[in-house]
Amino acid sequence: MPWHRQCSDSSCVNQHAPVFLMAGGGNNQMRDQVLNCLHRCLLLVAGLALALSFAVPAGSEELAKNLFGNRPLPAATAPQSWGFYSKGCFSGGVAIATDGPTWQAMRLSRNRRWGHPAMIDLVERLSRDAVADGWPGLLLGDISQPRGGPMLTGHASHQIGLDADIWFTPMPDRRLSPQQREKMSATSLVDEKSHRVIDRRWTKAHERLLKRAASYPEVERLLVNPGIKQKLCDTVKGDRSWLRKVRPFWGHDYHFHIRIGCQPGSPGCKAQAETAAGDGCDKSLAWWFTEEPWRPNQNPDAPKARDVMTMANLPRECRAVLNAPSPASEAAVTVGPGGGAMRVAAAARAGAVASPAGADVATAPAEPALPVSAYAETPEVGIPLPRPRP
Numbered sequence: 001m002p003w004h005r006q007c008s009d010s011s012c013v014n015q016h017a018p019v020f021l022m023a024g025g026g027n028n029q030m031r032d033q034v035l036n037c038l039h040r041c042l043l044l045v046a047g048l049a050l051a052l053s054f055a056v057p058a059g060s061e062e063l064a065k066n067l068f069g070n071r072p073l074p075a076a077t078a079p080q081s082w083g084f085y086s087k088g089c090f091s092g093g094v095a096i097a098t099d100g101p102t103w104q105a106m107r108l109s110r111n112r113r114w115g116h117p118a119m120i121d122l123v124e125r126l127s128r129d130a131v132a133d134g135w136p137g138l139l140l141g142d143i144s145q146p147r148g149g150p151m152l153t154g155h156a157s158h159q160i161g162l163d164a165d166i167w168f169t170p171m172p173d174r175r176l177s178p179q180q181r182e183k184m185s186a187t188s189l190v191d192e193k194s195h196r197v198i199d200r201r202w203t204k205a206h207e208r209l210l211k212r213a214a215s216y217p218e219v220e221r222l223l224v225n226p227g228i229k230q231k232l233c234d235t236v237k238g239d240r241s242w243l244r245k246v247r248p249f250w251g252h253d254y255h256f257h258i259r260i261g262c263q264p265g266s267p268g269c270k271a272q273a274e275t276a277a278g279d280g281c282d283k284s285l286a287w288w289f290t291e292e293p294w295r296p297n298q299n300p301d302a303p304k305a306r307d308v309m310t311m312a313n314l315p316r317e318c319r320a321v322l323n324a325p326s327p328a329s330e331a332a333v334t335v336g337p338g339g340g341a342m343r344v345a346a347a348a349r350a351g352a353v354a355s356p357a358g359a360d361v362a363t364a365p366a367e368p369a370l371p372v373s374a375y376a377e378t379p380e381v382g383i384p385l386p387r388p389r390p
């Protein structure tokens, strides 16, 4: 829309001015003022039109992130993932409770405690197994939105209910308040400049946690910072076969990312390519310690996929997912204390397709005692900066 540039000089204003004003004669100064005002009003209208053309993309379809980002509850139909990790949605989602005996969910305001029942079941199982291994309990980061889909902020993936972020910070031995869960920052395990693990922050318990997470057959990948992968390559003794699942990626220095494979009953789920054979402690890892992966983005202002993705870009079925009815309540589809969806998750583990709508609402049991934390409390050092998260 270049006309306002063509019209930036007064001759242009005169050229476009309505005839009645030109014919008015008399007070030239007043005429100029009126024209000036008219010109500015036209510019404003043009600007508004331009802004609207960005808000509603081609085909006047709303952005998928706005539609999925505003659904408070899942689609109460059979659990199914549609599309790919970074371009899809899912139905039959369940939530993990904000609190369990072996976990605490963080950043509750984001409402991203949702996942395919198999994913939620795995997170719950990992929390129990990790505590048995000596880890004090899990701090849970983002899983998915209730119906998946692109998010308003953050991750490119996490769209089909099969991704979950777990903090490397051990769970403190007290219940965090909702405010602390919003503001508490996680501690990075990796030096920003060298991209190597900060040794005083790394423990064998971190290694055991990752090994446990990699041990489940449904887990296809764990994403960690290259520095963490390098640390594992340098120090893991004995069985190293699980290192194949541990993949280096940007970010992931204060949390790791669990990705499970497409689940039974989801023919519309697009699987990821298999990871290369071997432990990955090779040239592909060495590349991360060159300058190339860390060069500044050539085009930092280019729009991200979520900023242009409409429903037309997602699998057809996502429209039905978006419009499906919600379950009776959040509690009915929540796994863990206070939720009634334990049976749903158990059914998912057994490979059955269950509908969360049929789950009973259980009464909240008394909170079990927390295992004693061997770790110091996490210091609060301010709000973490946003980082790229897949």
Ligand SMILES: [Zn+2]
Pocket (backbone or CB within 6 Å): 155, 158, 163, 164, 165, 256, 257, 258, 389, 390
């Ligand atoms: Zn993630």
